Amino acid sequence: MRYSQLFGKTRKEPPKDAQIASHKLLVQGGFVHQTAAGIYSYLPLGFYVLWKVDAIIRDELARRGVQHMVMPFVHPVSLWKETGRREKMDDILATFDAAHGGEYLLAPTHEETVTDLARTFIESYRDLPVIVNQNQWKYRDELRVSGGLLRTREFLMQDAYSFDKDEEGMSQSFELMSEAYHDIFDRIGLDIIVVRADSGTMGGSNSEEFMVVSDVGEDTVFVCEECNEGINAEAGENDNKCPKCKKALKEKKAIELGHVFQLGTCYAESMGANFNDEDGKSKPLHMGCFGIGISRVIAAIAEASHDDKGIVWPESVAPFNAHIVTIGDSEEVVEMAEDVYDELWDMGIETLLDDRDASAGEKLADADLIGVPHRIVVSAKSIKAGGVEYKSRNSKDAKVVPKEEIMDCITPGVLDEVREILGDNLGI
Ligand SMILES: [Zn+2]
Known part of the structure; x- marks a missing residue:
């Protein structure tokens, strides 16, 4: 590519509302352009970075047997009424009436859509386990947005969903995805801390957040400087000691980049997604969901890796x-x-x-x-x-x-x- 022909140019001045380095540098460098509040165009330089993060994620998941596909960005509201989330998530849902009739929404997440596919295509325990993934755009109708790519209304997400016949299977899918996430962030060049939320009923962790420590982060975590174990804010305030090595914890700001979650059977039960087990009985599917905010990862890299002159891209994701x-x-x-x-x-x-x-x-x-x-x-x-x-x-x-x-x-x-x-x- 010749710079003289490159679509998108560097700018001398950062955007007026930019408070943080990644926002300033990604706009000044000609990577992205804000089309509307919280809605960005990725210019060629920015898209090449997005493309590389996307490819690393697809590679790490595909080699573990996760299947790639893509679900629609526009959903019928009727699907969301089945789980009750039409009401529950009302404040961030952008809905509209189609000209030909019918009410639709711009997807903020895809549990309903994937569960609808699961009840259509999974019949028997022989179809299990299965994990499907998409890297797809989402929309959350947030009232206020700021911080460049860190907090946007429209964003690219990797979201995978696992289906298993029981808790043990669900927990194995969870381990597989958690391991994949470690390798993904490793290749992207981000130093991740994992914050676990333990559930009493399942014996293991049923939710892990993948975070990167950053002064501009919106979350507070407690990090053990000895073993790098992360603890969420509530647990950290109660007992200021690392559960692993008992050293003191330090309070830090962090950006949440990924989340892995064991959902159990709640979606399957509300939407009637069942399978026939070996014993001939019909049972609800056990589900997990796993997401990485790809747009946000790009902001996090720029935050973690820059100097006073500009961004210092890691080799793996450089444009x-x-x-x-x-x-x-x-x-x-x-x-x-x-x-x-x-x-x-x-x-x-x-x-x-x-x-x-x-x-x-x-x-x-x-x-x-x-x-x-x-x-x-x-x-x-x-x-x-x-x-x-x-x-x-x-x-x-x-x-x-x-x-x-x-x-x-x-x-x-x-x-x-x-x-x-x-x-x-x-x-x-
Ligand atoms: Zn520790």
Whole structure:
């Protein structure tokens, strides 16, 4: 991609209402644009990040046998009356009357829709267990929104639903998803704490929140600095000790990014989602639900990984792997930049080439703001010194390397990502 043709531009000033770093930087960097209050367009740079987070989630779930599908964003209100949530969630539901008749709503979540599918397609214990997933847009009609992508009305969510024949199966699906979430956040590069809520009846935890400690978070958690165990606010206030190692807990602000939940049979019972068990009896399905706020993850990464110049994207979710900046427009500079650009794309390195007729200062500032992990500067000076100038976004030091060696600077990080996806069978 050539920066001169990129749809969406960096901005000098942050939005007036922006209070937090991720909001400022994602708008200034040209990643997102607010179309209406709490409703965002993802411009190409922002969409590439979204796409990569989405792909990591799909990969970790698919390798565990979770099946991907997509349910509608518009639901008939009648489905929501079956569970009583039409009334219960009234304050955040956006409903409308269709021109041809019928009342509909914009989905804030999908338990009703997936339970309707389950009662249609699951007949017998032989169909179980099953976990289905979608990465789908949601809408919550919140009165007030602020904080950029941290708190929006419309947002992209990964939401998976498990169906099992009994509590034991439900708890196994829960463990599988919880493990997947650890691996997902690991690959995304976020340092997660897990806050458990124990249920007396099931012997294990029936709900876990995946959170990242951040000063701009809206939740309060108590974290053990010894073993990183997280405790929710109520439990932490009662007994200021870590349940694992008995060390003192520290109060912190956190952003909730994911939630895994054992729902039991409540949805199946209210909607009549039953299956025939081995003993010939009809029984309600045991259900679990598992969600990650993908839009919010992007804000959390920008919060966790930035400096005063811009975002520092982790390799795994960066909009591009490499960013070439030309300084000057002499024939030798343009030729070398184009050579490196073609070669990197040929090697599978997604590369942005800043070919604009702009000052060196402006181009380098934009490169820092956008935060691509590997920066390559091509100038008359670098050519005279023997090649191109390489700098990693998270290091202060730049070095000049012959252009043939630029791949050696970039690939270790990129290859880690490829290995992650393909396993060790790659032989590299
Ligand atoms: Zn501890």
